[in-house]
Amino acid sequence: MRISIIAALPGELKPLVANWQRVRSGPRGTAKWVVAQNGDTWIAVCAGMGADAVRRAYAAAVSDGPVDMLVSVGWAGALATEILPSTAYVVTEVIDAQTGEHFSFSHERQLRLITTARVADAAEKKRLAATYPGAALVDMEAATVARLATMHNLPVLCIKGVSDAVGANLPDLNSFIDANGQMRMASFLAHIALRPQVWPSLLHLGRNSARAADAMRDLILEFMKEKDVKQFIRTGSI
Numbered sequence: 001m002r003i004s005i006i007a008a009l010p011g012e013l014k015p016l017v018a019n020w021q022r023v024r025s026g027p028r029g030t031a032k033w034v035v036a037q038n039g040d041t042w043i044a045v046c047a048g049m050g051a052d053a054v055r056r057a058y059a060a061a062v063s064d065g066p067v068d069m070l071v072s073v074g075w076a077g078a079l080a081t082e083i084l085p086s087t088a089y090v091v092t093e094v095i096d097a098q099t100g101e102h103f104s105f106s107h108e109r110q111l112r113l114i115t116t117a118r119v120a121d122a123a124e125k126k127r128l129a130a131t132y133p134g135a136a137l138v139d140m141e142a143a144t145v146a147r148l149a150t151m152h153n154l155p156v157l158c159i160k161g162v163s164d165a166v167g168a169n170l171p172d173l174n175s176f177i178d179a180n181g182q183m184r185m186a187s188f189l190a191h192i193a194l195r196p197q198v199w200p201s202l203l204h205l206g207r208n209s210a211r212a213a214d215a216m217r218d219l220i221l222e223f224m225k226e227k228d229v230k231q232f233i234r235t236g237s238i
């Protein structure tokens with residue numbers, strides 16, 4: 001099998017691909033790693049945040065040949081108090097907030113994620129939780145991965161690590177995301193340098209994101225051993 005893991009940012013994949021082969025990255029902001037294991041080829045790609053970046057990542061993933069499965073991986077924000085930062089979850093339902101499309105991967109257990117076009121702050125998380133009862137997570141990419149899987153008749157798995165709690169008080173990140181879905185780090189650092197009140201929350205975000213990336217790696221490595229999507233979805237989270 002050829003299985004493609006699609007993420008937004010290198011940090012989401014860093015613990016997983018530490019010993020994988022880095023290959024030509026393709027368009028600006030796109031990074032790609034490959035590893036062979038037990039006869040399978042695993043291709044991990046990130047190309048930035050948002051739907052357009054997912055489509056670029058998918059194009060890079062299939063540039064050497066078609067794939068047999070897609071895995072959506074990356075950081076997500078919590079929409080419920082019981083969803084704790086630094087943990088990772090197997091998502092069973094994705095809803096695109098822009099189109100209203102639903103993508104369901106299991107009828108046995110439910111963990112709902114909402115995909116939006118922007119990074120959700122605390123106020124937006126509150127609105128999403130009220131609009132989509134039972135929703136647990138919010139991200140910017142999973143719905144596009146699920147849509148691509150549907151278009152190409154591929155099985156899909158969604159694994160998300162929680163980077164920020166439901167009430168996390170973070171600065172507005174959307175102003176610092178460029179057209180390619182990449183953070184304009186120089187501008188962002190200059191912005192927060194004058195706002196020490198946000199430093200503690202950003203430190204928490206960094207620690208939680210790193211731990212969540214480790215948790216996602218552990219779930220992905222577990223899945224790499226069995227490759228049974230239906231059985232794996234039943235395992236839930238770590």
